Amino acid sequence: MMLKIENLHASVHGKEILKGLDLEVKAGEVHAVMGPNGSGKSTLSYLLSGREGYEATRGRVLYDGKDLLELGPEERACAGIFLAFQYPVAIPGVNNMYFLKAAVNAQRKHRGLPELDAMEFMGLIEEKLKLVDLKKDLLSRSVNDGFSGGEKKRNEIFQMAMLEPRLAVLDETDSGLDIDALKAVADGVNALRGPERAMIVITHYQRLLDYIVPDKVHVLLGGRIVKSGDKSLALELEKKGYGWIEQEVGAV
Amino acid sequence: MTEVMNEKQPATARFVALHERFQAASIEPAWLVQRRRAAAERLVEMGFPTTRDEAWKYTRVGPIVDRDWELPGVEIGVAGTEIERFTTWEDDAYRLVFVDGVYDAEHSRLDDLPEGLIVAAHSTLLREQPDLLEEIEGRHVEHAIDGFKVLNAALAADGAFVRVPRGLKLERPIHLLFVASGRAEVMSNPRNLIDVGDEAKAFVVERYVGLESGCYFTNAHTEVYVGCNAEVEHDKIQRESEDAFHIADLEVHIERDGRFSSTAISVGAKIGRHEVQQVQGGPNTCCTLNGLYIVDGDRVSDNVVVAHHSRDHGRSEQLYKGILDDRGLGIFNGSIIADEGTKGTDAHQTNKNLLLAEGAVAETRPQLEIYADDIACSHGATVGQLDPESVFYMLSRGIDEKTARAMLTHGFAADVIDRVGSAETRKRIEAYLAQRVSWAGVKVKEED
Numbered sequence: 001m002m003l004k005i006e007n008l009h010a011s012v013h014g015k016e017i018l019k020g021l022d023l024e025v026k027a028g029e030v031h032a033v034m035g036p037n038g039s040g041k042s043t044l045s046y047l048l049s050g051r052e053g054y055e056a057t058r059g060r061v062l063y064d065g066k067d068l069l070e071l072g073p074e075e076r077a078c079a080g081i082f083l084a085f086q087y088p089v090a091i092p093g094v095n096n097m098y099f100l101k102a103a104v105n106a107q108r109k110h111r112g113l114p115e116l117d118a119m120e121f122m123g124l125i126e127e128k129l130k131l132v133d134l135k136k137d138l139l140s141r142s143v144n145d146g147f148s149g150g151e152k153k154r155n156e157i158f159q160m161a162m163l164e165p166r167l168a169v170l171d172e173t174d175s176g177l178d179i180d181a182l183k184a185v186a187d188g189v190n191a192l193r194g195p196e197r198a199m200i201v202i203t204h205y206q207r208l209l210d211y212i213v214p215d216k217v218h219v220l221l222g223g224r225i226v227k228s229g230d231k232s233l234a235l236e237l238e239k240k241g242y243g244w245i246e247q248e249v250g251a252v
Numbered sequence: 253m254t255e256v257m258n259e260k261q262p263a264t265a266r267f268v269a270l271h272e273r274f275q276a277a278s279i280e281p282a283w284l285v286q287r288r289r290a291a292a293e294r295l296v297e298m299g300f301p302t303t304r305d306e307a308w309k310y311t312r313v314g315p316i317v318d319r320d321w322e323l324p325g326v327e328i329g330v331a332g333t334e335i336e337r338f339t340t341w342e343d344d345a346y347r348l349v350f351v352d353g354v355y356d357a358e359h360s361r362l363d364d365l366p367e368g369l370i371v372a373a374h375s376t377l378l379r380e381q382p383d384l385l386e387e388i389e390g391r392h393v394e395h396a397i398d399g400f401k402v403l404n405a406a407l408a409a410d411g412a413f414v415r416v417p418r419g420l421k422l423e424r425p426i427h428l429l430f431v432a433s434g435r436a437e438v439m440s441n442p443r444n445l446i447d448v449g450d451e452a453k454a455f456v457v458e459r460y461v462g463l464e465s466g467c468y469f470t471n472a473h474t475e476v477y478v479g480c481n482a483e484v485e486h487d488k489i490q491r492e493s494e495d496a497f498h499i500a501d502l503e504v505h506i507e508r509d510g511r512f513s514s515t516a517i518s519v520g521a522k523i524g525r526h527e528v529q530q531v532q533g534g535p536n537t538c539c540t541l542n543g544l545y546i547v548d549g550d551r552v553s554d555n556v557v558v559a560h561h562s563r564d565h566g567r568s569e570q571l572y573k574g575i576l577d578d579r580g581l582g583i584f585n586g587s588i589i590a591d592e593g594t595k596g597t598d599a600h601q602t603n604k605n606l607l608l609a610e611g612a613v614a615e616t617r618p619q620l621e622i623y624a625d626d627i628a629c630s631h632g633a634t635v636g637q638l639d640p641e642s643v644f645y646m647l648s649r650g651i652d653e654k655t656a657r658a659m660l661t662h663g664f665a666a667d668v669i670d671r672v673g674s675a676e677t678r679k680r681i682e683a684y685l686a687q688r689v690s691w692a693g694v695k696v697k698e699e700d
Binding site for chain 1: 639640641642644645646647648649650651652653655659660662663664665666667
């Protein structure tokens with residue numbers, strides 16, 4: 001089991017958001033976590049990536065059998081966890097390419113691999129540009145600075161391609177995208193699927209799952225996974241909304 | 253007189269005594285002797301600035317003026333190899349080198365000067381073409397005079413003189429290098445005159461570096477004349493020793509259609525001050541004044557910018573950024589003045605400060621004195637910290653916190669650094685920042 005979340009309770013600035021969440025993800029699987037606003041989707045993604053202010057109060061998260069919550073965010077990244085942000089920040093003055101190189105080499109160094117030199121790094125860029133549809137000139141600009149919504153999300157997926165994580169968490173990667181950008185992002189994600197890699201796709205809408213077909217679908221409601229199923233569950237949610245589940249599992 | 257002096261500021265007395273000794277030991281033309289004497293008298297009258305003076309509100313000059321200084325000797329007290337560390341990397345530049353204020357002919361490079369171009373030390377010019385020096389000095393109109401400026405006029409022993417003849421577009425930069433040995437108690441008063449003729453073009457780099465830590469004092473004055481439709485680019489790098497004092501002012505006179513751009517990088521000195529005054533000699537001028545100041549420890553960096561619009565259609569832009577760590581104090585005092593009746597002024601000012609520690613302080617004072625109706629003017633000032641969201645974003649990609657903070661700090665300064673004219677200087681500043689912005693109290697002595 002790559003990721004095992006057991007009875008996870010977590011609070012943000014003192015308010016309990018996750019209330020006993022269980023989730024198991026194996027290598028090679030793509031899991032969709034769906035839920036209405038305020039159900040704890042983003043909290044889950046930030047908790048997995050180690051954001052400050054997101055505290056687990058009970059339960060545990062095991063990644064490759066080890067306690068994930070012990071690790072700092074950069075250690076988690078180096079261990080192969082990647083978060084595609086819902087709202088990627090713009091960093092004026094920091095060159096996108098330079099940023100990527102710092103990230104790739106920090107992770108390589110952590111794994112005992114030699115750092116890539118400029119030539120090798122450019123080679124990797126070219127290789128990954130074949131997987132993700134990203135305008136090349138965005139790489140020579142400041143990170144996400146002045147990027148459109150779609151460009152930011154493509155840039156996230158491109159970073160994922162460059163960093164080759166073992167577990168990718170995509171936090172509402174579909175939000176705010178037109179259909180072309182959505183397809184481009186989905187194509188990038190699909191190109192990165194593989195037997196060694198797991199993905200957790202967090203989304204509000206079923207639409208993204210037409211393009212990224214999940215192995216499992218979970219419904220997050222009131223801070224817990226209340227229902228799991230295969231991709232047909234997503235279609236059902238699309239048709240019927242979340243209300244029927246709320247009734248099914250009782251008041252939240 | 254003595255009584256008034258003592259009451260007002262006894263500090264000036266020791267500087268006046270220095271002037272008397274200086275004058276007794278030198279033989280100079282009458283006009284210069286007269287100028288020095290007049291300046292010394294002005295100093296006694298006006299005293300040194302205090303925090304009651306608006307333009308000096310946050311900077312206490314006591315540590316500088318309540319101290320006995322010596323004037324530089326005539327010998328160069330630094331090994332050539334030490335100086336060569338700074339001269340090898342602007343390969344194509346014409347160069348004047350001063351060590352502790354004394355002209356160093358050996359390390360200067362003045363070969364292949366194009367016809368009509370003069371790049372010379374004041375001391376050389378005074379010997380060979382005193383009339384020219386007199387002419388240029390006589391043209392000088394004083395602006396916002398203070399005790400340090402008159403001190404420079406009284407005691408300036410040497411400095412750079414540059415004259416670019418009409419129409420000459422210089423390809424090679426002119427590099428003015430002021431090296432301080434770090435010998436304690438030495439005060440130098442560099443006086444630089446840069447005169448760029450109509451339709452001419454020049455790029456001048458003014459660089460002040462300290463070799464060893466030592467409590468010395470650089471009190472510099474630089475005047476730039478930009479002729480009609482001339483274009484002058486200017487970089488100033490101040491990396492004095494961290495125990496030293498650096499007070500400098502830059503006066504820019506821009507004639508009709510002239511363009512001037514200056515980027516001042518101030519990273520050294522215990523108390524450092526860089527003042528720029530724009531004076532319009534004609535309409536339709538363009539003046540860009542950028543600055544980056546970095547302080548840590550208990551150091552102070554004081555930045556004063558005055559964009560004075562006295563003629564029509566003047567454009568000015570100020571972009572100043574401060575990076576403040578430990579208990580450092582960074583000051584930005586930026587004025588835009590538009591005289592009554594002037595038309596078409598376009599003046600903008602931005603000051604941003606990044607606080608890296610709780611004890612660091614930024615004082616930012618935009619001052620607008622607008623007496624004109626026809627003007628486009630904007631100003632903005634911010635004081636903030638590194639954005640935690642940006643730090644987390646970088647951590648989430650595997651970059652460690654120290655590197656992330658360094659990259660973000662560099663990113664904050666990037667748009668000012670990009671405006672530095674010399675690519676090599678830019679590279680050096682970036683390397684300096686990359687090493688220095690560990691901001692963990694680690695001081696790196698770099699090769700700059």
